[in-house]
Amino acid sequence: MSERMSGGRRRALRTADVARESGYSVQQVRDLEKLGVIPAAARMGNGYRAYTPLHIHALRAYRGLAGAVGPVAARKLLAELRTVTITEAASAINEVHVRLAREREEALLAEQALRAIQTEADTPEFEQDSDAMTITELSRALGVRPSTLRFWEEQGLVTPERVTSLRARRYDLSAIRTARIVAALRNTGYGIPAARALVDSLHRLDGTDEALRILRARLDHIALRTVELLRAGADLAAVVAAEEDPAAS
Structure with missing residues (x-):
């Protein structure tokens, strides 16, 4: 993971930065944002999108979830994780493993x-x-x-x-x-x-x-x-933690 996403002073990420870190194309990042897979990016003074590391985690989590349960169910689950408590989020993810x-x-x-x-x-x-x-x-x-x-x-x-x-x-x-x-x-x-x-x-x-x-x-x-779901694990945890503590994102 790049220096932008780890320690030090963090700055806004461009669409190209998010695409490179997540493995999606620039257009795919924009399309997935429109679909609600990731939260809407803030806008800078010049009108460009300003992303955060949370968007990259969400995109990586989506890739794994889509491989595990399909894109429609993955979109629904990620949207749900952004609105529930950490206990409810953990339960929802565990249900996928159980299924x-x-x-x-x-x-x-x-x-x-x-x-x-x-x-x-x-x-x-x-x-x-x-x-x-x-x-x-x-x-x-x-x-x-x-x-x-x-x-x-x-x-x-x-x-x-x-x-x-x-x-x-x-x-x-x-x-x-x-x-x-x-x-x-x-x-x-x-x-x-x-x-x-x-x-x-x-x-x-x-x-x-x-x-x-x-x-x-x-x-x-x-x-x-199952492997895809396991691969998404760390990024899902980051998404859930960020929703529980917005300052962490």
């Missing part, structure tokens, strides 16, 4: 389910009633709404057992595994037709390779997003 951890766990469970499907033909399992789930239990386990499971059923993605005269749904172990895989595929961006084609292939001995490839790619992508 990524949940996505990773979901993908790992789907991968485990897929490997079980691969081997179940050779090692049949005795599925006890305790292995089954109601629609409420499964929706909670997957983090989706019961209506989503009903929609997947309508689309031929997940087929539950039906019990009682009220047609209450019950999902056996095989349906639970398939539902985990569908959830991971949908979160990867797979549309309904593509997910259905992949689900239809799962019980063929040669039909699971593509699903495994997709799940591994998703795990790799989550890892990269």
Whole structure:
């Protein structure tokens, strides 16, 4: 970091200074200011923008956040961090870490389910009633709404057992595994037709390779997003600290 941003007497930073320190172009700095990613710069007597080190921290934080959660969510989070207490800001950032951890766990469970499907033909399992789930239990386990499971059923993605005269749904172990895989595929961006084609292939001995490839790619992508979030950490801390103590910026 340049001398302007560390000790000594600090002076106003030009747009070019901010661009060089943040890794964005001059035009990108101006565009991101218009979008509210960074606070509006003060204006000097000659009309030029006057930035501070806080703007550079905010831009670097945005780069990492955008890589972790996408540009729209990153803009929203940075705007939120400028209006809340340090405790609330820390909680908001922690929620992003938790979300990524949940996505990773979901993908790992789907991968485990897929490997079980691969081997179940050779090692049949005795599925006890305790292995089954109601629609409420499964929706909670997957983090989706019961209506989503009903929609997947309508689309031929997940087929539950039906019990009682009220047609209450019950999902056996095989349906639970398939539902985990569908959830991971949908979160990867797979549309309904593509997910259905992949689900239809799962019980063929040669039909699971593509699903495994997709799940591994998703795990790799989550890892990269996590690294981006970690990379943004110090700059996020600087943004939060500056909002808590404006004199620090």
